Structure formats: structure tokens, C-alpha cells
Amino acid sequence: MEELRVENVFTAYDRADVLQDVSLTVERGTITCLLGSNGSGKTTLIRSILGLTPPRRGRILFGGRDLTGLQTHRIVAEGIACIPEGRKVFPRLTVVENLRLGAYLEEDARVIQQHLDRVFATFPRLAERRQQLAGTMSGGEQAMVSIGRGMMSAPKLLMVDEPSLGLSPLFVMENFAVIRRINQQGVTVFLVEQNVHQTLAIAHRGYVLSQGRVVAQGTASELLADEQVRAAYFGSGPPTGRPDGPRRNP
């Protein structure tokens, strides 16, 4: 059953056209990844889904409901959370305040406390530093705040934009393990990454974006086996078609 469906989306910033007819689906309960080199439009797709940069054309469906054109806070209220590129913690708020903002739409104080406890169980370091201003934390700690904040609303769909950016290999491994665990607890994950191998190791399915177009898709193992994917990934332009291997969009 599909959780998220992106249909023929075109998105542009003031002058630059970025997404060109992007379609993809994220099945409920899976980790679906989106690979692509710098500037291929991955973050733009996340911004389109969140309504931060609404698509010029196309539709976005979530759990069958059409989200196109809704304001960001309404889209989020449907059960989507995002761990944004570059963490985006609120620097002058404490760790706890950052986490509480993740559950901003939850009114029940008991539920908020439960989610808070769960985040602290996942990241004991945050529990020790709950009153520290997030902006004064190390990059790795800020990543924990950002991931924890994304968990706080107990979303149906969690979108993660390059969680490994700027982290040491050990930290990256831990974060991937956390993302996998979140998924095992029933959260659908849409994971944007450049780190092909680690991403495909935990993802069920994936898409490859190049210059604003989906150029390849398939199961994780299909993508892993595909040389062309690497070519696309490393930015040498759209790969030429090949009859076998993963399905590729025309």
C-alpha cells in the first residue's frame, strides 16, 4: 500500500527550473531512498512535498489524500515529519524546547512526555543536556536533536535529508541504525542520501535523481548491482538506457 505518491511534479525556484516531471511512490512501512548527486534536486523534492516550495505542476498524495497546494503546517499535520538537510535545530532554544517543537501539534502532555522519554532512551546524551542551547552543541549532537525532533510527532512518514552530511563514519553508522529502528517501529521513511552503499544497505527500494529527473528506480539490490546508477549518481548526466537491470524511466 502506498503512503506517499509524487505524480509528475515540476518545481522551480524564481528562475531555475529544478524538478522536471518527477514521479515516485513510497510504500507504507518501507525505507525508500532517493539518491542523486549534488544539485540534482533531492532537497527541492522534499521542499515540494512539504509545501515550502510548492510544485508548479503535478500532485502529491499522502495516504490517498491530495496535499498539493496545502500550507506547510497543514501538510505536516497529516503525519509527515522531516529531518532537514543541515539539521536546522533552533540554535537559541534548549534541547528540550527543540524536541517539544517536534511535537508541536500534539496537545496531550502525557503523549508528549512519552515521546520525549523515547527520544531520551534513543539518545541518552540528549537527556544529559536537555537544558543546553542547541546552537552550542557539537554537530553530532545537533544531529541527534534533529533526529529526535523528527521522532517527537510519531509521524507516519519521516523524511530524512542527508543525515550523514558532515558526520564521522561512526556517527553515520549510528544514525543509520537509528533510522532503521524508527522504521522497524512502523514509520515509513523517505531517505535522501549521497552515501550510496550505506543507504542501499538499509533501504528497501530507491530512486535515482539526476538533473531533476528520475533516471532509475528499483529495489535496493537492483540499484546496487547497476553500474549505470553509479554513473548517474556521480553526476555524469542521465545514463543511457539499458534493456536489462532496474527499470528506468524513459
Place this chain on the structure above:
Amino acid sequence: MSASVIAQYVMNGAMLGMMYALVAVGFTLFFGVLDIIQFSHGDVVAAGAFAGLAAWTLLTAAGVAAPAVLLLAVVLSAIAVTALLGAVVARFIVLPVKGAPQLNVLLVTLMAGTVLRECLRLFYPGGSQPKLFPALLPTSGWDIGGFHLRFDNVILLVSGALLIAGTHLIITRSRLGLAIRAVAQDEETARTMGIDFRRVVLVTFALGSALAAFAGVIDGLYYNEVFFGMGLLLGVIGFAAAILGGLGNLYGAIVGGFLFAALQTIGAVALPFASAYKDVFAFGVVILLMAIRPTGLIGERASERV
């Protein structure tokens, strides 16, 4: 100068300081949440004072004489009108030019203030003349060694302090305050938390303007008159106080407000020239202080910025 005279000046300065602080807190809230200067803020305050006066005029014409009822009506109508005006300014003047350079926002709000001011002058009955503002509070008081501590001053000071403390609690403790601070720090990320950005902006403007309504009422009660142009100087002083304290900083606005009042009071009584020079002196010192501390007296300390 005797101790009782000094006490009197301190009291006067405190009243002015409270008034300026209340106005400055508004400037700082608006700047915090949207990074803009709402230059019609002073005129919104004036409109609030006139709304209070109108409520009094209507009620007394209708035969209401109970001072408590009149006072409540004056304060509530001032607050209601300024809160509404603040939200209207945000919705129809500030938000539409969001994304434009700050200077443009300053210009449109400056013009909106002029429109508001002229409307008061043209449409309020007899609005081109200073209007007598009724004394709504008991003017009796205690005599402490020659110093007459008036009840009305005490009541105004205490309620002003409570309002500021309440605002501080809202900003630092409530869910709304958390949303305001989140929007102030990172609007986009705040929206992805499920915060309705426009609503937060409107509520912040209503809140900051409602606070200033109280300043308008204090102004009326203190000088016993209101004037269509009263918002101009009050606005500039409130803005100066907010900048002096460090724009965006709640405590800074309060400190700035009281500091400015202290400078005015010193300029009026302690210096060898006529008290008419008090504003020249106060603004002169502010300019000097700004040269020494360009970002305001209280630097942008993380936890306190809105």
C-alpha cells in the same frame, strides 16, 4: 534638592519608563518574529488611547459613573482596538511585503502610521486639538515624609510591571511563546513543525500592540490629555529604547525604556539648562551610547532573544 523631591522625580521617571518599556517591548517582539520595524506602532498606541477616550465619552454620556466600570471599559477598549489594529497592520501591510528589503517595510509602516494619525485628526470629533483625558484612578495617596505617593501612579506601575511579567511568561513558558521564538529563529523550520506561521505573526502583533495600548492609557492618565500626534514621539522613543537595549531582546527593551526615561528626567531637572531640552539631551545621549555600543547595551545573548 530634598529627598522627597528626588523621590517625586524618580516616581515620574518610573511612570515614563514603564510607558516607554511597554512600547519598546512591542518593537522588539515584531522585530524578533519578522525582522522588521513596525513604524506605525506609536500611532497604533495613539489610536488605542483615543479608543479608550471614546469608550469613556460614550459611557459617561450614557450615564455610567462607576469609576471601576469606566476604567475597565477604557483599558479594554484600548487593548481591543490596538490588538486589532496591530493584527490588521501585520496582515495587510507587513505580511504582503514580506521578503522585500527591510527598508521597504519600514517605509510602508511609516506611511500606514501617517494614515492612522491623520485619520485620528480628521475623524475623531475635535481630533485636531489635544483632548482632555479623564482621571480614572484615585489621585489621593500616602504622604511619606513630604513625598506624596499617589495611588494612581502605584496602580499604573504595578499593572505595567505585571503586564510585562505576563508577556515574559508567555514568551518563555507557553506553547505560543515557543512557537513565537521558533518562528523568530527559523521561519521555515518552524513551519515544518506544524506551526501556522501567519497565525503566529498575527498573534504576536496583536500581543505587542495590546501591551502598547496600556502605554497609551498610562500616557493619557499621566498627562491628562491625548493628542492625535502623540504616537509619533512615543514611537520614536519606544524604537530608540528597543534599539538601545538591543533589538529583539525583551529585557533590553525594558532596560532601554527605563534608561530613556531616566535620561529625560535627568535632562529636565539635574542639568543647568531649561527642561525643554530634556529630549535633546536624552536623544543625544542615546546617539552617544549607540556609537559606543552599536548593537545595543545588552548584546544578543542567546537565551533572551525573542
